[in-house]
Amino acid sequence: MSDFSIGVDLGGTNLRIAAVSSDGQLLEKITLSTKVALGPNHVITEMCDAIQRLSGKYEETGKFLGAGIGVPGIIDMQTGMLRKSANLPGFEDYPVRAEIERRLRARVVLENDANVAALGEQWLGAARGIANVAVVTLGTGIGGGIVIGGKIWHGMNGMAGEFGHVTVEPEGPPCGCGNRGCAERYASASAIVRMAQEAIASGEAPSFAQAASSDAEFGAKSIYNLAIQGDEPARRIFRTFGRYLGILLADLINVLNLDMYVLGGGVANAWDAYAPNMFEELRARSLVYAATAPPQEPVWGQPPSAVRAERSSAAAGSSTSPSLRTQTGARKTVITLALLGSDAGLYGAARAAVMVS
């Protein structure tokens, strides 16, 4: 017997639904495409059908405790509606939570996708057993989530954790949010592409122009491949990336003094290309980090796969104290990679469904 909840990752492209037991075992996962063009009613119907299929199936083995839905955008926690979502057009005026609750006749929790990703990593991933953690998701932009005492820190309006829009360069490039020099203008996939385009335009990076002409999917990954081959313009881009990610993290550490900062999202895996500069900035710019840094940081030449393997085995060995945290007995600030990939949000949404808020 194992009670379970259902986590949903309702993205602009994919709609994923998973049944997860209370002790964190994945029971089953369904992956659909999100047919945004057919409107919210259609999408919600498909979602609810899948939730009901899973909840019916596993009710033979345990009690269904509720569903958590992670969505991109700003959520009004009181009304359970999306205030703003670039990836789910048409959902802003739709009573998402109320409609799902009506159909399922179950408790439903609506959460921001970056917040549930943070909760997932804290529950079952890199920050397992760590009560206070921030997760910085480096994707097209930068998403953020803060977990305090094992719970998502929503702030007053559910808008806490907007790490991507922390100012790291006051007169830097303009951002869609209205600010200039936001962190996500330097430390995201779209920032890498912007910097690469600027390098191509200025004629500084013939290697990029060549790669772009032969690679139909020329993007952040292509620049990373050039960087690890030693291409200087590509390495320069990742130095800039590391510098500004370091400034962002230094600010977060000085303000929050959390136990752990987890880097997730696709671009986080370029760790060996940006981490040395990131740590350099951190040590110089955060007195709190300098006072609490672990004796060894994973550096260039120690690719993320090695870091992952080390942390996976640590997590397997003990669910409460990853080895990087307590090497000297003193409490150290740990910066590390996420472990759950795109499943973090699914697990976190399932977790959010059963937490008292």
Added chain:
Amino acid sequence: MSDFSIGVDLGGTNLRIAAVSSDGQLLEKITLSTKVALGPNHVITEMCDAIQRLSGKYEETGKFLGAGIGVPGIIDMQTGMLRKSANLPGFEDYPVRAEIERRLRARVVLENDANVAALGEQWLGAARGIANVAVVTLGTGIGGGIVIGGKIWHGMNGMAGEFGHVTVEPEGPPCGCGNRGCAERYASASAIVRMAQEAIASGEAPSFAQAASSDAEFGAKSIYNLAIQGDEPARRIFRTFGRYLGILLADLINVLNLDMYVLGGGVANAWDAYAPNMFEELRARSLVYAATAPPQEPVWGQPPSAVRAERSSAAAGSSTSPSLRTQTGARKTVITLALLGSDAGLYGAARAAVMVS
């Protein structure tokens, strides 16, 4: 009958001890000078004598619940010792908390001075009735404290709230912490003096040179006086101050999404000189602020005394909902001035003494 605790503000210059009732009434305050040169043992003896005098006197009217000591510097919350304190030389190796507990035979809480100032403003000052608040203390440097759920947020090592060392200009002037372009290099009394000295040296501010030669106490206050008289170089300094304070606050709001941000410390009172630029940056740089800004911000021409009076009367009328917060019913981000002045830390220390941590 009224139970009470004792709050202590152990500064580098003054040693203040106050008995405060559980419902926030000041019973009595003793002000001494801190004789740092005579060593920690002497200072602690004077402090404990005063605490015992007060606790003995008011034990006739209620139960003595404990003492809270606010000290400048970084505190090891586990051992109750000062890890580092620029203003209390000689205290680093002294078992401050243990020694006071031994002499008083009472529960003693040792706290960072910026943290207790934040707790004091949250308990009885500008943020009365507001559970989640950050206090930014603009003095010689910048101090910071975060209160979440009515309790000080210490972070992992008691080092949370280092707002003064958030990077606001990556290649700005060097800071003693090892960073460059820290917030306190632009938005503090010492920053105002630095910018004034630079203006004098460059010959851009004959008015400063003149004021400096006739005013033996030429400092931040003198520059403020010039600014409100319309002196352009002085106004420029406060525009810079407001700009970078705005960047700091925008970062805090984007990360934390708290209900209220309180500006305290002596320089905060120059509100009419820096607030317009501060709000301009806030609106441009924080999407969270832009979405939650109150319909009216106190602006240039509305001096801090007016803001204070308005907020005092609001606080007097209701202990739980200052008027600036709920003008439209929706939850707004409030930026406002501290109300308790240098007593904030005394009240906060007394409060910390009776809180379960």
